[in-house]
Amino acid sequence: MTAMRECGPTTTPEDVDIPALRAKYQLEREKRLRKEGSKQYVETGDGYAEFAEIDPHTPYVERDPIVADIDVAVLGGGFGGLLSAAYLKKAGVDDVHVIEMGGDFGGVWYWNRYPGIQCDNESYCYVPLLEELGFIPSKKFADGAEIYQHCRNIGKHFGLYDGAIFSTQVRDLIWDDDVDRWKITTNRGDDIRARFVVMASGPFNRPKLPGIPGLKDFTGHSFHSSRWDYDYTGGSPSDPVLDKLADKTVAIIGTGATGVQIVPYLGRYAKQLYVVQRTPSTVDERNNRPTDPEWVKTLGPGWQKERQRNFHSWTFEGMALGQPDLVCDFWTELGRNTAARVLALPDPASMTPEQFMGLREEEDYKLMERLRRRVETLVADGATAEALKPYYRFLCKRPCSNDDYLPTFNLPNVTLVDVSESKGVEKLTETGFVANGVEYPVDCIIYASGFEITTEISRRYSIDAIEGRDGVSLYDYWHDGFKTLHGMTSRGFPNQFFTGFTQVGISANIAANYELQGEHIAYVIAEALRRGVTTLEPTQEAQDGWCATVRETAIDNSAFDAECTPGYYNNEGGGGGEGIRSHLGEPYGPGFYAFGDLLAQWREKGDLDGLELRP
Template identity: 30%
Template sequence: MFTMQVTHNVVIIGAGFGGLGMAIRLKAQGEENILMIEKGHDVGGCWRDNTYPGAACDVPSHLYSFSFERHYPWSRRFAPQQEIFSYQQYCARKYDLYRHIRFNTEVADARYQDEDGIWELTLTNGDTLTTRVLITATGQLNQPAYPPLSGIEDFAGAHFHSARWDHDVDLTGKTVAVVGTGASAIQFVPEVAKVAGKVKLFQRSAAHVIAKPDRAYSKLEHQVLSKAPITQTLDRLRIYATNESRALGFTTFQKAMKVYEWLFSRHLKQQIKDPALREKLTPDYPMGCKRILMSNDYYPALAQDHVEVINHGISSVDQRGLTDSTGTHHDADVIIYGTGFKATDFLTPMTITGRDGADLNAVWKDGAEAYLGITVRGFPNLFMLYGPNTNLGHNSIIYMLESQIHYILQCVAEMDEQGIKALEVRDRVQEDFNKKVQDKISNTVWDKGCHSWYKTESGKNTNNWPGFTFDYRRQTRTLDLNDYELLR
């Protein structure tokens, strides 16, 4: 007997790829009492937020799409940000999701009610609602990481993060300081360099950058793809198989990375002729330990006379610019942070309280972990998309999301059909799973002497899946209720 009224059967937090895919499949399963809570003004997640110049995907567009909505007229092999965002809006319209979404809304607190087996959510505006099933689809790349720059409040110019690009700031002729050289920076730095008077790139560690096999699809190709959609499906399979083979280089056959090391070295030598600059741009860690990046214009941009690469940390900021760790001052009109995201801070800043008052942040104080990256002991009826250790370094995250969505659909269906009030993963099941994951990670290239956004400050890799995506799909294909404690 419920003592609290249940306002929704399912609440999904986030309307990026994970949230959209989950809602679409739930509706196909007959579930209509769905509410999606989205902090932004539209669907899209990181593809709505990251509007910086040059933003694009590094997974080919034929694979970076839902399996049930794969035949889409992409303009290029690697889709630009606006096109991916339009695809997400298209999916939301086609599957009638907008009426289920509450925009410009954030969850402050989610609390599990033991007696009723439901979740009570408090929104930042003070509203409350309840749900049988809570699904988080907040992603791993939604909270920008700002560097702790001493004195930044004194800086006279504009300063902003790439994920919160200030399009009102005119960079024409300006001296622009860029802090960070991650996946976003290698895309926007060439665009900034086209208009800025000077670009000063502060690099903590160099990245491995290889050529991007990108091009626009021809008119003939569009005609073939449109009239024979099977060609797009076959290309999708080809891309998947090619990308999946790269997992060997990260995990069990790291000598395979020699091929990519050669590709990187050749790309660097071809585009950077200055030996001193080439040395600055050569990483001091094994390839793959950090994310491998793709760009055709990053190195040529850095080779220009008005672009300077600075291999020193930043000690302070004043009104006129930045002082590096050697004491050298660098004037700047604008500072742009290309410093990535708080990827290991899963589900923050929400407070999530589970059974018997368990605080998820406290449970995860040594690093986030979950069974299959989806369920957590002590938090019944809570399911995560793109949770701990489900990120990839070699293939499309949408493939992983669809594996998780399929698994969660089974959980929801069993709860409905069997009258299950609470479904909670067993302690030993979660413990055994994560021990295997961490054991595998310890033998991967990600654990070979670098610090990346894959890891917590203590060095635990909480983000990556240490193997093949088809193996993850095998493990999530069929729900085994014996893995869970059930309260009917």
């Protein structure tokens, strides 16, 4: 049962050769670095729409185009859109319409229903509005179906279904100065004119595909993991018995957080499974436990915010001396181990930031060595075990946990195909794929290749045109870096608001980010409506000031990012001339909670300082 307990440092190897490992990390990074950078992935709209635009969960139903004037359009129905819309309703704004490409609320939890999907950080922190809806996840790492249902419950609780526009993709978003509204056109022929627009598509809204030569040549079955085809595999999201794969040879390309969850199911049911890996993930013990009802009885008002802050302290801030680790898992281990080293110093208070980072780096190397040696204890074949060992710093890639992933490679029908030397699959043929000069015939290829997270902003938003005043494209305006006030509004783009990782304080918990931003955006829109404001946007002075503040207070993490193995965390290592681009945007240096305090003080002043208001 999941309950609160004392949580101390873990036992990690002491016999680590850090200089040798540092060189090994660099070598492994260079093996995987590609000159194309993020351009190694193709856009799903470029002739590959079947991998992204098809909705396997909701049948397409023809409808008449919508022609309407509305107060607020929220673009996206995942956590970002749900929380923005919920706070708008709480602020008294009733005319709110969520426009969502999927057939229901949920975002990543609507689309991703692959076998084994679970929250991969603690549900009690991650799933938002638990106290408000009176809901407690059934276990520490909740199943995707449970989180999806909670998303639907948020929509019901705040009356968001009434104005929702589902199964609709926004094509163009154009500011019309004549009517002071955003003109929204869609793939359904809609003509919607919104006073305010909230961009809430999220970082996991658009699948991406590896640009493997011959991608269109393969004549077998294929799909992206976020569009799982249960008609082909057998089973269902609630009963993932993939019995139709019993006579199939299957390849899965990708071994990140998604692949780690899927592989045990494919290994269990497929006749033959090829797991195609460029870079191994860290895979720690999962030990998922049901929620202890006795612990639930001890929870008082504000418990989730307290827990989220504790989790943030032990992960993003490095450690939280004097506080218990309430989460106590693989995400917080490095912070706990570093804290133990600090407390063992003769005078912990005299430690310099440089000393702290030195201790943390040492503990990082020891933690990663523990994870590598764990692979050896679970995977019988020596060569396979060696290929599954991650050689990079912790948090260079998203940490994973799974109790079945590594043992799956002991099954006789499962083969690891490591493509690190060739930096990926060489090509596809009509009947399979070629890796390391060997052709592997397969019946099905599943792409667990992730989403458009650090690619160009135009690819991430998946909207053809976003044009503000005087026809200025947002994509051009942000081409060389974000230009915002508080990360949520930009000059020249009146009445438009942004959620996500722009120029904001970043929490270790993405839902907490969305909740903070949703609350702030709702306040501004509600005040504008209350005061009879027609348009608002940052003054040039305020925007320039915020950009300067963000850059002057930034914590330079570029050296760490540059040392990391290529992946979406660092824009594939910065190849293709794009440079290192963090998946966190340009974070406000003092941190998430300082940013929250700053916004609260701004709202308390009540004068909408830094915004140019036009009646």
